Amino acid sequence: SQTIHQWPATLVQPVGSPLSLECTVEGTSNPNLYWYRQAAGRGLQLLFYSVGIGQISSEVPQNLSASRPQDRQFILSSKKLLLSDSGFYLCAWSRRRHEQYFGPGTRLTVT
Amino acid sequence: AQTVTQSQPEMSVQEAETVTLSCTYDTSESDYYLFWYKQPPSRQMILVIRQEAYKQQNATENRFSVNFQKAAKSFSLKISDSQLGDAAMYFCAYRSARGAQKLVFGQGTRLTINP
Numbered sequence: 001s002q003t004i005h006q007w008p009a010t011l012v013q014p015v016g017s018p019l020s021l022e023c024t025v026e027g028t029s030n031p032n033l034y035w036y037r038q039a040a041g042r043g044l045q046l047l048f049y050s051v052g053i054g055q056i057s058s059e060v061p062q063n064l065s066a067s068r069p070q071d072r073q074f075i076l077s078s079k080k081l082l083l084s085d086s087g088f089y090l091c092a093w094s095r096r097r098h099e100q101y102f103g104p105g106t107r108l109t110v111t
Numbered sequence: 112a113q114t115v116t117q118s119q120p121e122m123s124v125q126e127a128e129t130v131t132l133s134c135t136y137d138t139s140e141s142d143y144y145l146f147w148y149k150q151p152p153s154r155q156m157i158l159v160i161r162q163e164a165y166k167q168q169n170a171t172e173n174r175f176s177v178n179f180q181k182a183a184k185s186f187s188l189k190i191s192d193s194q195l196g197d198a199a200m201y202f203c204a205y206r207s208a209r210g211a212q213k214l215v216f217g218q219g220t221r222l223t224i225n226p
Binding site: 032034038042043044045046049059088090092094096099100101102103104105107 | 144146153154155156157158161202206212213214215217218
């Protein structure tokens with residue numbers, strides 16, 4: 001069966017510091033991968049998606065970037081965090097034309 | 112661009128009763144998918160049910176069923192025999208059948224189950 005992992009689970013970072021969140025999927029190959037952000041008490045906003053290694057599409061211009069160095073690895077990064085980057089970050093995967101499955105998420109607090 | 116609207120920020124129901132959560136969406140496409148996801152306090156998103164737009168039959172999963180009205184662009188979720196474990200945020204989501212198949216989410220409905 002397929003599983004999706006995210007780490008860290010919780011992160012507290014000062015403004016201006018770098019960020020690296022990692023997502024990995026097991027048990028499938030060539031998945032679509034997605035990064036979402038959820039502000040407190042709100043729905044999910046798609047940040048990035050990838051249909052293959054090195055292929056990244058950005059949905060919202062912002063202080064973040066994404067990379068896919070391996071087939072089942074998706075990384076969300078920032079060079080300098082802003083207070084507005086605080087939130088709950090969810091990674092998801094899907095096969096072509098199938099529903100998305102989400103990881104456990106990372107709670108990021110920028111202080 | 113597609114939009115999804117959940118007009119009920121909060122709902123509550125007595126344990127063992129039935130509750131219906133509303134969702135409407137806006138799209139010009141004819142081929143798409145609709146989903147309901149559940150987000151418990153752990154905050155992990157859990158797929159509850161999915162509906163293909165080309166299917167007229169409403170999807171069901173055990174105690175969960177949908178009322179899909181394509182012409183009205185409505186997609187409600189009915190939870191029968193509500194249980195305490197059903198308490199969560201529920202999100203309606205739309206996905207085009209074309210392109211990268213990204214999800215567009217509504218703002219969510221917080222469901223409380225009263226014992």
